[in-house]
Amino acid sequence: MTTICRYSFAALLFLAACGDGAPKFKSADITGAEYGRTLELTDHAGRPRRLEDFRGKAVVLFFGFTHCPDVCPTTLADTAQALKLLGEDAQRVQVLMVTVDPERDTPEALAKYVTAFDPRFLGLRGDLAATQRAAKEFKIYFEKRKSGDGYSVDHSGQSYVIDPQGRLRLLVRPERIAEDLAPDLRTLLRASS
Numbered sequence: 001m002t003t004i005c006r007y008s009f010a011a012l013l014f015l016a017a018c019g020d021g022a023p024k025f026k027s028a029d030i031t032g033a034e035y036g037r038t039l040e041l042t043d044h045a046g047r048p049r050r051l052e053d054f055r056g057k058a059v060v061l062f063f064g065f066t067h068c069p070d071v072c073p074t075t076l077a078d079t080a081q082a083l084k085l086l087g088e089d090a091q092r093v094q095v096l097m098v099t100v101d102p103e104r105d106t107p108e109a110l111a112k113y114v115t116a117f118d119p120r121f122l123g124l125r126g127d128l129a130a131t132q133r134a135a136k137e138f139k140i141y142f143e144k145r146k147s148g149d150g151y152s153v154d155h156s157g158q159s160y161v162i163d164p165q166g167r168l169r170l171l172v173r174p175e176r177i178a179e180d181l182a183p184d185l186r187t188l189l190r191a192s193s
Contacts, residue, residue, distance in 0.1 A: 023191040026180035027161070028171040036061075036138045036160055036168035041098060041124040041131075044111035049096075049124060051166055057094045058188055059162040060172075060181070063140045063155055065101035066113040071157045072097075075174050076117040079159070082181035083118060089189055092164070095121045100142035100155045102131050161185065164192045 039051045039061075051059070060079055064072035076097065083090040097114050099105035102125050105113075110123030126134065135142055142155035159177060161170035161184065169188060172181055 023187045025170055025184045025187060027173075027176060027184050029169065030171050031167065031169050033168050036162070038137055039098075039124075039134055041126040041134060042107075044107045044114065044123040044125070046107060049122070051162065054094045054096075054162075055166050056164050057092050058164055058185055058192070060093060060095045060159055060185075061098065061138070061162060062096070062159045063098045063100050063135060063138070063142065065099050065153050065155070066105050066109050067101065067152070069152075071174050073117075075157065075159060075177060076114065076121070078177040079181060080118040080121075082177065082185065083120075085182040086185060086189075089186065090120075092189055093185055096124055097121065098124045098131070098134055100131060100135065100140070101144075101153050102126060102128060161188065163188055 037051075039049075041049055043049045062072075062075055062079070064075065066072075076095075079095055083093060083095070086093065095118065097110075099110060105123070105125055107123075107125065110125060114121040114123040125131070134140075138160060140156045142153055144151050144153055157174040159172045159174070159181075160168060161172065161181075163169045170184055172184070
C-alpha cells in the first residue's frame with residue numbers, strides 16, 4: 001500500500017509539473033538564462049538602438065552578415081515566411097540582424113540586405129568592439145577567415161526570441177526556423193497578451 005501511495009504521489013507531482021500553465025515551445029526554452037540581457041548598437045538608419053526600444057514586441061535576434069552565402073539568407077527568408085504565417089500578429093514582432101562584419105556591412109548595405117527579406121526588418125551594427133560585446137552577451141561565436149582574395153566570417157547560426165517584456169526566452173536552431181518559429185511566436189504572443 002505504501003509503495004502504491006508513493007508512486008501515486010510521484011505521478012501527481014509529475015502531472016502537476018506538466019500542467020503548470022507555462023507555454024510549451026518547439027524551440028529550446030531558455031527562459032531564465034543569465035545572458036542576452038543587453039544590446040546597444042545602431043540601426044541601418046543611423047539610430048542608436050537598445051533592446052528596451054522594442055518592449056511590447058517579441059524580438060527575433062540573429063547575428064549574420066550580408067556576404068554570407070548560406071545560413072544568413074536562408075534564416076532571414078525563413079523568418080520572413082514565419083511572419084507571413086502570423087498574419088496581423090506579425091505587427092507585434094521585430095526582427096533584428098546584428099552584423100558580424102562591420103567592416104563591409106555599411107548602414108546602406110545592411111538596409112538594402114535586410115529589407116529585401118521584409119521591409120520591417122532592421123539591421124544593427126557597431127564598430128568591432130561593440131560587435132564583440134554584443135556577440136559575447138548573446139554567446140555568439142564569430143571569426144574572420146581568409147577566403148580567396150577576400151574573407152568570409154564564420155559565425156554561430158542560432159536565432160534568439162525575446163518576449164515583449166524584454167526577457168530572453170528561446171533559442172532557435174537555423175534548420176528549425178521554417179517549422180518552429182511561427183508557432184513559437186504565436187504561443188509567446190498569446191502568453192504575453
